[in-house]
Each structure stands twice: as C-alpha cells, then as structure tokens.
Amino acid sequence: MSSFYPISALSFELLFETATLKQVKAGTILDNLGDIPSKIYLINKGVMRSYVRLESGKEVTKSIFVPIVLLASFDALLNQSPSGSIYETLTDCEIYEVDYFKYKALCSTNEDILAFHIKFLEYLLCKNDQKHIELLTMDARERYLKLRQMIPNIDNLIPQFQIASYLSITPVQLSRIRSKL
Template sequence: MTELKTFFQRLTPVSPESWERFAALFTPKTLQKGAYFIDDGQVAKEIGFLEKGILRAFYRNAEAVEYNKHFFVNPCFVGGYASLITGRPNQIIQQALTDCTLQVASFRDIQHLYPTCPDIERGARILAEQFFVQKEQREIEIVLLDADKRYQLFKKEFPQLEQQIPQYHIASYLGITPTQLSRIRRKMAGK
C-alpha cells in the first residue's frame, strides 16, 4: 500500500483524511502468469494498482490474431478504463506476463469519494490526462515512425522488458513480425 500512496502523492497532494478513505477501498490481489485482470466482453468494475509484475493490454481480431497495445510495468494503475467509464463490455484484454501483485478497488466506490474528497478526484483526473497523452503519443509513433525508431522508443520506455517477456510480444507491440524484430536487433547490435 506504500507504493500506491507514493504513486498517488506524486500526482497530487492528498489529505490524510482523504487518503485513509481512499486506501480503505483497496484489497490485495495476486495474478498468476497467464491470468487475466480483465477479459474481452467483461464489463469492468474494478481498477487495480500494479505493485509488482508486468501485464500486457491487447486485443484479438476475428481471426484470433492478437495485437499488443500496451505493457503495464509496476507501479501503475490498470483496468478496462473505457469499460469503467462507459459501462460497455471491455475490448482490451489485460493479461499477466509475470506473476503480479496488485491492490484492487471498486471503481464505483472510488467515484463515490469524489464529492467529499476533491484531492482524490483531482488525482484521478490527472491520471486520465496522462493516459490520454500516452495514447495519443503511441498512435503518432505507430503512424509516423519506422520500425527501427519504434523499437528504440520501446527500449527507452521499457528498458527492463526485453529480458523479461517473449520477443513475439515486443514484435506485436511494435506492429512487426518477430523476424523483423530480430533483423532490427541484429542491425542495432552491429552499430
């Protein structure tokens, strides 16, 4: 719970009273490697704070081909955000790539704090703004940058992941094949 407090306090100052009410909403949860935090078609109800581990966010097309959209590396918040906001079924699956430890809370319970805990609401708004900026930046990278540049950005954003997750997940995230990723890695190693 200490990591959650440190993370949230970096977003915005939170009064001791608000923190006590906010922290009381969370309970510990573990996910084994391969387990889902949220699956396709579920309506999201919970938000999680990833204390330890790595999750991937991905979608699966009609032909069952998977496309990695994002990696969550602790410490960070996870959850089917669009589903939480709209109440519609989730489309972006979140799966543990390693064993994970989280703190989980009902999103509705957190929202109920907003009228009396404006500092918590402010933190949630700042977090949503950060997610929006990340999403827009990622969209720009996919469209405007070549695979070499996207790989360089991946290494900068997720320096520890390359040794911890399968290469095919990285290739999917970059929008290339594993063979193309191998070529890019060989080319960069030769520089």
C-alpha cells in the same frame, strides 16, 4: 499517486481502503473480452499487457504496463459496457485492485480525490496522444529502443511475439532489428 496530484494523507487512506493487494501469477486474465469491468488495477511489481484478438485469432498488444501504473479497460468501465480488450499479467505480479464504484463514490464526496481523478484522466489523454504520435513518427527500431528504455530487460520478460505485437511489427521484423543492434 502524488505525481499526479499532491493528495492528503487522509484522502490517501480513504483511497487505500477501496483497494486489495493481490499476488497474481503470470498468464492470469484480469479482465476478459466481453467482461463488464468493476476494477482499476495498480501494478506494484511485474508486467502486464492489454490486447485485442482479431477474428483471425491473432493477438494485437495495445499496451504494456509496468510499475507503478494505474490501468483498466477505461472505456468499458466508464460506460459499464463489455470490454473490447483483454488485460493479462505477463509475469508474476503484485497488484492493487481498486473497486471502481467505491472510488467513484469517493470522487463525489472528496474534492482532493476528485482533483486527483481529473489529473489522472488528463495524464491518460496525454499518454494516448503521445503513443499515436510515436506510431506515426517513429520507425520500428526507434519504438523498440524506446520500449527497451522503458523496460530494460523486456527481452527476458516476455515472448518476442508479444513485443513485436506491441510495436506493430512481425516477430521476424523484430528479430532483424535485434540482430542489427
């Protein structure tokens, strides 16, 4: 957390009190399509993804999350509306669940936590912009290499179709890229 904002020990303790450490099995849905979420998650160990399911039934992976990352269906959380995405553990995970409403109450009363919140939202905006730029400017091979750089053992952690979905390519295209490497 201090990488976003140098939060005080007291503020950190207040935040920590809003969180619960959980061990979660691979394949667990934390937030489902249509759920109105109430939690923010911090991955301590493991890999997760967010994805959408098209009318055809095809799954399209939006994001892959690794430690130490804060994640949530932020649009649904902020607007208290049904989530358009599914959040799933891809491996066994150790996560902290943060109660969003307790967190927001802390933001209202603690300037240190509010400053952290603002810095985190700025980070999310930048990451989203970066991902769009990568999709527009990098080819599939470059995006795959970047993913492998971020998660070196990705090919051993999750199925090829999920990697391909994240890269916005087909599993066949991914197989060709991998064979050429």
